[in-house]
Amino acid sequence: MKKEDILTRGICFDPEIERTVDEILASVRTNGDQALYEYNRRFDHADLSSLEVSQEEMQKAYKAVASKFLETLKLARKNIEDFHRRQVRSQFVITDQPGVVLGQKITPIERVGLYVPGGTAAYPSTVLMNAVPAKLAGVQEVVMVTPPNEDGSIKPEVLAAAQIAGISRVFKVGGAQAIAALCYGTKTIPRVDKITGPGNIYVATAKRRVYGMVDIDMIAGPSEILVIADETSKPAQVAADLLSQAEHDRMASAVLVTDSLKLAKEVQEELKKQLMTLPRSEIARTSMENNGKIILTDSIDEAVKISNQIAPEHLELSVQDPFRILGAVKNAGSIFLGTQVPEALGDYLAGPNHTLPTGGTARFSSPLSVDDFVKKSSFIYYTADALDKIGDHVIDFAKKEGLDGHARAISVRTKGELL
Ligand SMILES: NC(=O)c1ccc[n+]([C@@H]2O[C@H](COP(=O)([O-])OP(=O)(O)OC[C@H]3O[C@@H](n4cnc5c(N)ncnc54)[C@H](O)[C@@H]3O)[C@@H](O)[C@H]2O)c1
Numbered sequence: 451m452k453k454e455d456i457l458t459r460g461i462c463f464d465p466e467i468e469r470t471v472d473e474i475l476a477s478v479r480t481n482g483d484q485a486l487y488e489y490n491r492r493f494d495h496a497d498l499s500s501l502e503v504s505q506e507e508m509q510k511a512y513k514a515v516a517s518k519f520l521e522t523l524k525l526a527r528k529n530i531e532d533f534h535r536r537q538v539r540s541q542f543v544i545t546d547q548p549g550v551v552l553g554q555k556i557t558p559i560e561r562v563g564l565y566v567p568g569g570t571a572a573y574p575s576t577v578l579m580n581a582v583p584a585k586l587a588g589v590q591e592v593v594m595v596t597p598p599n600e601d602g603s604i605k606p607e608v609l610a611a612a613q614i615a616g617i618s619r620v621f622k623v624g625g626a627q628a629i630a631a632l633c634y635g636t637k638t639i640p641r642v643d644k645i646t647g648p649g650n651i652y653v654a655t656a657k658r659r660v661y662g663m664v665d666i667d668m669i670a671g672p673s674e675i676l677v678i679a680d681e682t683s684k685p686a687q688v689a690a691d692l693l694s695q696a697e698h699d700r701m702a703s704a705v706l707v708t709d710s711l712k713l714a715k716e717v718q719e720e721l722k723k724q725l726m727t728l729p730r731s732e733i734a735r736t737s738m739e740n741n742g743k744i745i746l747t748d749s750i751d752e753a754v755k756i757s758n759q760i761a762p763e764h765l766e767l768s769v770q771d772p773f774r775i776l777g778a779v780k781n782a783g784s785i786f787l788g789t790q791v792p793e794a795l796g797d798y799l800a801g802p803n804h805t806l807p808t809g810g811t812a813r814f815s816s817p818l819s820v821d822d823f824v825k826k827s828s829f830i831y832y833t834a835d836a837l838d839k840i841g842d843h844v845i846d847f848a849k850k851e852g853l854d855g856h857a858r859a860i861s862v863r864t865k866g867e868l869l
């Protein structure tokens with residue numbers, strides 16, 4: 451594999467997946483709930499009698515979760531809240547000019563739909579990562595969708611996390627059909643203003659396709675990790691971190707970029723060894739075969755340049771002095787500093803969000819944040835005197851643009867006539 455081949459990697463546009471997703475979107479739009487029941491049977495092998503999780507199911511689930519894990523969920527919620535609270539913005543008002551008030555007001559989005567993945571694993575952590583910033587932003591109605599298990603249930607830990615996060619309604623549907631339901635609305639599932647949350651390629655593609663009819667947070671698709679490591683890194687730790695993301699999905703990716711040939715060889719051996727005992731080894735092995743790479747560079751600075759071109763979801767700077775190179779990192783969703791900090795820490799408990807841009811979109815997208823759950827409106831107030839002062843400039847501007855109607859809207863006030 452040549453370096454150039456790696457650098458061309460980007461968001462995946464597989465025509466077959468696009469076609470499948472478009473069919474699902476169209477079917478849900480036309481057939482509503484009936485299509486959702488049908489897709490639940492086809493993709494999740496679940497024959498449901500109701501799409502919505504009942505209050506009894508919620509309560510039963512909460513009781514079924516070990517109290518120690520409830521404490522863990524609450525600790526995670528606290529850390530996520532502490533981090534995201536710093537993102538809350540307030541409105542600003544400018545009164546620098548006499549008779550003029552300018553400002554920006556912040557309004558929470560009214561109804562948001564959270565996608566919580568659930569195909570090959572359960573993701574209570576994703577419930578918290580999405581719901582906590584939504585709540586801090588002041589969103590009134592937060593609904594959640596997640597695929598059902600074959601017996602029609604949802605993992606109790608996921609429902610417990612939903613309750614700990616204050617989510618009002620949970621619906622048993624996943625994949626592109628869940629995104630369609632949130633975008634168009636069905637008899638059971640309310641249409642939302644914005645969809646957030648990660649998912650596999652079907653989910654990520656569906657979000658991209660519905661964008662514009664509904665807002666989305668970003669393309670948060672199959673997980674990715676890029677580890678920049680020098681000779682101070684421990685091969686067993688680097689390999690474990692690579693596999694921690696490879697195990698998410700057969701389409702996940704795990705890349706090591708190192709200036710040490712010795713480390714590269716040792717990590718390769720470790721990967722083989724660790725794969726033998728990893729429970730999700732089939733998924734991890736497939737993703738390593740498809741998207742796993744080791745790139746040897748002349749220096750760590752060159753490694754950073756390569757990483758910037760790939761723009762990974764997660765970047766580990768597993769080097770002696772990570773702060774030396776932090777400034778040179780331009781494109782990465784979340785950055786993990788030093789040999790002691792595994793990416794998995796950020797997945798669960800550190801506090802920053804784990805819903806992150808993938809497929810090279812970290813070039814322009816950011817981690818999920820409180821900002822994703824609010825809108826900004828600017829406002830303008832001028833007294834008549836203030837408008838008089840500036841009126842001729844506006845009239846001139848409008849005329850230069852050939853827009854006489856605009857000029858008149860000013861002159862009818864400042865001159866009492868239509869110019
Ligand atoms: N980028 C991030 O921030 C982030 C965070 C957490 C998880 N993830 C990713 O989320 C994903 C979770 O994937 P998952 O599959 O376990 O759960 P998922 O909930 O994303 O997807 C499961 C759904 O996919 C649909 N599906 C499966 N096969 C299909 C097919 N052949 N045709 C049409 N639809 C099909 C089904 O409807 C199923 O319900 C992984 O890719 C993981 O890496 C990303």
Ligand SMILES: N[C@H](CO)Cc1c[nH]c[nH+]1
Pocket residue numbers: 573575576672673674695763797804805806
């Ligand atoms: N690594 C995932 C984001 O790509 C987030 C996650 C949740 N649970 C475990 N990991």
Ligand SMILES: [Zn+2]
Pocket residue numbers: 673694695698794797
């Ligand atoms: Zn993870």
